[in-house]
Amino acid sequence: MSVTAVPAPPLAANFAQDRADVVVTGASGRLGTAIRDVLEAEGKSVRGMDPAPAIYPDAATALSLDICDPTSLPAALHGSTALVHGAALHGAHLVAGTSRSRCWSVNVNGTWNLLQAAAEAGVRRVVFISSTSVYGPGSSSGSARLLDEETSVGPDDVYDCTKLMGERIVNEMGRRCGLEVVSLRLGRFFYADRVDYHLRKLSTGLDVVDAARAVAAVLTCPQLLRPLYCVASDLGLTDEERAQMGVDLKAVVTTAVPELLSKLASMGATLPDRIGKSVATRALRADTGWAPTRDLRWWALTPS
Template sequence: MVTGATGFVGKALCNYLRQHGYYVTAVGRADNVQARVLDYQVISIDYQTDWSGILDNVGVVIHLAARVHVMEEQLANPLGAYRETNVDGTLNLARQAAQAGVRRFIFVSSIKVNGEQTLPGKPFVADDMPVPEDAYGISKFEAEQGLMALAKETGMEVVIIRPPLVYGPGVKGNFASMMKLVKSGIPLPLGAIHNQRSLVAIDNLVNLIVTCIDHPAAANQVFLVSDGEDLSTSDLLRRLAKAAGVSSRLIPVPAHWLEMGLNMCGKRLIAQRLLGSLQVDISKTRELLGGGPPVSVDEGLKRCFSLKG
């Protein structure tokens, strides 16, 4: 069973699973325009959601559905809103899954559980002490803690995956805006940024999720995921331009000037993402599960501009 089946990752995952012979129960929101592809529809995921009929004959749950991170959160109590779906909703589903005999529960969390930034050469590792800073990251961490406690209590295996920014065909948000800017040919003042950020192509994330469905070493583990190659913002833009078949037009404005200007405009979070570093170490993932990301950064970026997705 896959929750969040009409989301960016959910659609790609369900397509892959069905193409490779898995029987998939796809669950998503009833008000989603893609709802016709679903086997089951739910209006909300919280502590009251009844999963009893949906979980019949399900061996593995892959839980993607979540209240997603919002850059400029406007709610007076964002943590309460995140907890309702990401903590209470997740643990309610997991308890019912364990009661229904589900053997493994795969939870797609977030690298924000580890924190917001890394120092140069000091990437996050899977077994670091989590230091979530915002409401979304805190809610994901609380869900992880509850799931691990439930695994000990019930014997249902839990796998936790913490991705950084996910990109690929059909991506939305800031990454899609960046793609449009690159294709437009507008000169960008981002040619002198020397940070390092980990990203993950959607194909690489799907590959890891599928591996965790039945790999014995995945049980009750936390995994970080990335493409295995970190990029500066400047390098990412250059390689996006190459993937799009256009010229890269970057102006080398000093990073501290950009940071000062963005902070003065109240865009601290944007400055953090454009200029700060966030690296992840996937050595545990490689060692326990074998292999590595099957899709290179350049191939993943090229697929962003394909017609699918």
């Protein structure tokens, strides 16, 4: 199957004076906002796409479009060289009553629609936002489970399955249409004022700023060396240290980031006895030069 760029549909005339370098779906969310901020700070023009209320004051760059409706997508992507696809329904939507079929429709069918439109519009590079949740649970005892690009997946729910299907769609469309594609399996990010938010960085935790910087790193690197990267605000630990965190977490922390123990003591908080899994980001670090700036060492040294 070959897809060639086509003339922009009439909708694109609205963007004639404001073509963006990068289109970001899910732009109204916390991650989408952070991605926009990082990319614009690097001199990129960004067009946000989201059916939710726009985060941009300029209507020409804030598109209220649904990826389940493919008719206007090529026009929205016209003139852009890159796409960051972060729009998705999550576990919180399911808890709130969204059906599994709707989750599948948005996360899987919507991804297909968007990648087809990207190929038609002449987009060159696509970054798909996936999740480390596709690996399933960590260990319940013994060594912590190492999560990296080679770790086998074990999806727990429909959301995890949709993310894996999204990765397959992105890879297949890249192969068929000559798109440069990469999936980022992001760790979980919560609110920065919670102790557990930061302690999760020992496992799968990720600061949203580090996530946005990872997106920028794979967007701007000269050549994509892998189709997949894991992303977390992790400490640069060895595999042996990561495994040991399932047996004696305090011993690892005492060596790797002793400041954390003092920080927790000052807050009346404690370190868990163990963790069951830990994300390694060495591939992303080696291939792009990215490294987290808001890991546990940063938090431990930041005044409360």
